[in-house]
Amino acid sequence: MISSKGVDFSKILKRYDISLQNDMTPEAAAKKMLPKDPIFKEIAECVMYKKFKEIGPVVTKALKEKNPLDIINDGLVAGMEVVAKLYADHVYYLPDIMMAAKTMEIGIALAEKQIPGGRVTKGTVVMHAAEGDPHDIGKNIAAVMTRSAGYTVIDMGRDVAVTDFIDEMKKTKPLFGSGTALMTTTMSAFPAEAKLMQEAGLTMPLMACGGAVNRDYANSFDLGIYSQKAPQTPLIAQKILDGYDWKKIRENWDSIVKGE
Ligand code: B12
Numbered sequence: 001m002i003s004s005k006g007v008d009f010s011k012i013l014k015r016y017d018i019s020l021q022n023d024m025t026p027e028a029a030a031k032k033m034l035p036k037d038p039i040f041k042e043i044a045e046c047v048m049y050k051k052f053k054e055i056g057p058v059v060t061k062a063l064k065e066k067n068p069l070d071i072i073n074d075g076l077v078a079g080m081e082v083v084a085k086l087y088a089d090h091v092y093y094l095p096d097i098m099m100a101a102k103t104m105e106i107g108i109a110l111a112e113k114q115i116p117g118g119r120v121t122k123g124t125v126v127m128h129a130a131e132g133d134p135h136d137i138g139k140n141i142a143a144v145m146t147r148s149a150g151y152t153v154i155d156m157g158r159d160v161a162v163t164d165f166i167d168e169m170k171k172t173k174p175l176f177g178s179g180t181a182l183m184t185t186t187m188s189a190f191p192a193e194a195k196l197m198q199e200a201g202l203t204m205p206l207m208a209c210g211g212a213v214n215r216d217y218a219n220s221f222d223l224g225i226y227s228q229k230a231p232q233t234p235l236i237a238q239k240i241l242d243g244y245d246w247k248k249i250r251e252n253w254d255s256i257v258k259g260e
Helices: 016-021 026-033 038-048 055-062 068-088 094-113 137-148 162-172 189-199 230-241 246-251 253-257
Strands: 124-129 152-155 176-180 206-209 224-226
Touching: 026 038, 026 068, 038 055, 038 068, 038 094, 055 068, 055 094, 068 094, 068 137, 094 137, 124 137, 124 162, 137 152, 137 176, 137 206, 137 230, 162 176, 162 189, 176 189, 176 230, 189 206, 189 224, 224 246, 230 246, 230 253, 246 253
Parallel strands: 124 152, 124 176, 176 206, 206 224
Antiparallel strands: none
8 A cells, every 4th residue: 555654745745947047935035034023933834834823922922011002013013024035035925925924914803803903993994906907915004004094994805896985985085085005007097086185176195005006106206106005195194184185295205205
């Protein structure tokens, strides 16, 4: 009878073509990119190694010592950054990403419950991921941060039709709207939305975000402003509350985000 005893599966289930192309391994990426703080490191490791059964207890334990927003940014998001790097280097595949994202989301849900505030709202923000775009992890993080900074967030989800976003903006008249695009094929939703907003007489800024977008692109159409990272959003939102319009935000962008 054939026995699998003693077989080293790591050599069989190995993409030798990829191994030849680069030296990147999860362990090498972890060494380079994982946070040094042991509590954040343990959280980030759960995400990068897709330990979705362990993340709950690990985050619950961490919440006794660390601030929930730091747990999200320095632990959960840090782990997801390693995953994105491994995906870019063809070490991880789509199923890995989906499991890692799920692990991160379990952690975010737990940390979010411990964020104080949220009773008094400073204003409403409408968020969405662009039409055709399924990437919503960054948007979800931005929504958590914006809520925790005291704003009401209407999160329209992902793959939101341009017309649905405009209808929501007309109905809610928020402080500003934000959109996320991680694909070059979906980022053109933002200038289209900005044009429709103007036709509807809406003048609030439209924050264009996500990996496909950069500051030049966001500044290339009227109403467009940029936010590179989720933690920058509350700083920009505060300026909108202070009366800054989209032009003034653009002019003062560097000083507003203060290296965040
Ligand atoms: C996770 C992921 C997926 C997941 C998405 C799960 C989900 N629910 O989001 C799944 C597996 C579904 C997926 C699918 C696809 N993906 Co994908 N995916 C990724 C990946 C690896 C990571 C993205 C991510 O979540 N990063 C972590 C988060 C935290 O980062 P982030 O979104 O950039 O957010 C940060 C900032 O951008 C910003 N931000 C983001 N949104 C917002 C919003 C606001 C308001 C603010 C202030 C800030 C902000 O703040 C965050 C950090 O602070 C990227 C690679 C990469 N390096 O980015 C590819 C990537 C985006 N995917 C890509 C592609 C091509 C696809 C597919 C088309 C693949 C395929 N062939 O099927 C499909 C989409 C099919 C479809 N149309 O339905 C390409 C896009 C290429 C391009 N330029 O167009 C990328 C870049 C990979 C690559 N290098 O080719 N993907």
